[in-house]
Amino acid sequence: MRFGEWVLLKDVKGRAYLLRLREGGVFGHHRGNVPHEEILRAGFGGRVRTHLGEALSVHRPSLEEYVLHMRRAATPTYPKDAAAMVMLLDLFPGARVLEAGTGSGGLTLFLSRAVGREGRVVSYEKRPHHLRQAQENVRAFSDLDNVDFLLGGLEEAQLPEEAFDGVALDLMEPWTVLEKAVRALKTDRFLVAYLPNITQVLELLERAQAHPLALEKVLEVQHRTWDLRPPVAHPSFQQVGHTAFLVQMRKWKDS
Ligand code: SAM
Numbered sequence: 001m002r003f004g005e006w007v008l009l010k011d012v013k014g015r016a017y018l019l020r021l022r023e024g025g026v027f028g029h030h031r032g033n034v035p036h037e038e039i040l041r042a043g044f045g046g047r048v049r050t051h052l053g054e055a056l057s058v059h060r061p062s063l064e065e066y067v068l069h070m071r072r073a074a075t076p077t078y079p080k081d082a083a084a085m086v087m088l089l090d091l092f093p094g095a096r097v098l099e100a101g102t103g104s105g106g107l108t109l110f111l112s113r114a115v116g117r118e119g120r121v122v123s124y125e126k127r128p129h130h131l132r133q134a135q136e137n138v139r140a141f142s143d144l145d146n147v148d149f150l151l152g153g154l155e156e157a158q159l160p161e162e163a164f165d166g167v168a169l170d171l172m173e174p175w176t177v178l179e180k181a182v183r184a185l186k187t188d189r190f191l192v193a194y195l196p197n198i199t200q201v202l203e204l205l206e207r208a209q210a211h212p213l214a215l216e217k218v219l220e221v222q223h224r225t226w227d228l229r230p231p232v233a234h235p236s237f238q239q240v241g242h243t244a245f246l247v248q249m250r251k252w253k254d255s
Helices: 036-042 065-071 079-088 106-115 128-141 174-184 198-208
Strands: 006-013 016-020 026-030 030-035 045-051 055-059 097-102 120-126 146-149 163-171 185-195 213-219 226-229 231-234 247-253
Touching: 006 026, 006 065, 016 026, 016 065, 026 036, 030 036, 030 128, 036 045, 045 120, 079 106, 079 185, 079 213, 097 106, 097 174, 106 120, 106 128, 106 146, 120 128, 128 146, 128 213, 163 174, 174 185, 174 198, 185 198, 198 213, 198 247
Parallel strands: 097 120, 097 163, 120 146, 163 185
Antiparallel strands: 006 016, 006 055, 026 030, 045 055, 185 247, 213 247, 226 231
């Protein structure tokens, strides 16, 4: 562990805090402070105490933890859904994937990890400050350097035909970018859209009829966590409810 690295601290109630270690820095918890030097000495997997005695465990943030706690410009794709999108897109090391909009870069990080150093993520975002935040978030967490961040609406992009192994869309009106996205997608590969409302899903399916796209499936990803403190053992009373629908479509041969 060294200064500049991301650290996730967890308190006894399981609350998590993401921070970047810096020389002379101090982490402030509502039950006391800890100098960053002490966190560094404890190392990943270790434990520190605030000056008021609160115990905190020290961790290297997982991708899920990082995306949930990183700074956001737009709401990131929920990690459980981003992981499912990687599966629905059938991504593999070396794949090329087209994304819009970049937002805060949450989904970008999942795509980038799935395609690896030999792959490429080409990501379009129309709002400059979202793109800046996404670049900062992605570069601060990953050294894969396999993402092209492009400013602009995907509907205006100049893209080569049949160049991408997958298209991931997380934007309000995905039907506005379908023409460009479908043209750039390889035949028999997948386009996956992430949509919070079923009315959006219906509109997308309606608009998709003008394109060589076949619906594969529409699904929700539900995680039901449990409280396990024997003899107490039951589903948690507080759960993540609805996040979004995932729509998987496949490109067929036009002629
Ligand atoms: N998936 C992102 C993440 O995990 O951080 C969040 C995406 S956010 C919900 C939607 C983003 O799409 C916004 O930043 C918005 O500016 C952008 N957007 C909307 N329409 C767009 C378009 N036609 N082309 C590119 N970006 C677009």
